[in-house]
Amino acid sequence: GQNIDQPTEMTATEGAIVQINCTYQTSGFNGLFWYQQHAGEAPTFLSYNVLDGLEEKGRFSSFLSRSKGYSYLLLKELQMKDSASYLCAVRAPPNSGNTPLVFGKGTRLSVIA
């Protein structure tokens, strides 16, 4: 089976750093994605990890440990516009019998002044 866990809600202060964790259990793994979703809108792609380590892209970084089934998204210099839901998604290998792209329930981040 497949299972993805993320915290439901987080609150952080403008200008601060926040780390959103994601743990997953899956019988096959072909990469992990992070998406941002503002209320009522479509998810937009933030990052992709398939190998262990840190991927940095501007204010956003994502880390993966395949042996631990763990990832985190790090947001630096938080801005009010970063208030959104952050979705962790895991891709399974094709023909593995698993859902090809499964999403966690998302973490709703509120940035406060």
Next chain:
Amino acid sequence: DGGITQSPKYLFRKEGQNVTLSCEQNLNHDAMYWYRQDPGQGLRLIYYSQIVNDFQKGDIAEGYSVSREKKESFPLTVTSAQKNPTAFYLCASSIGSTVSRAFFGQGTRLTVV
């Protein structure tokens, strides 16, 4: 501009009626997906298609049907058998079903009254 288009953005239907949600992409992607999102929930996979004239059930396929007669199009029909059809529906596509990221349409909010 290349992209993925869902229409309409808002849809109202009476209980007991079938309704079809449109999804078109001009990205030349092979794989397409339909997800359902309920308030405070993550994305749950309804159906996906890896190639024209082929599709597979996702985790919550009951009460839904799809077709994939053309590469560009992947319409979703919400039938009267779907017990709780009111939700936000998201269509997505990716180059393949292996490692590529998914691009999302703007979503259709379906309300059944």
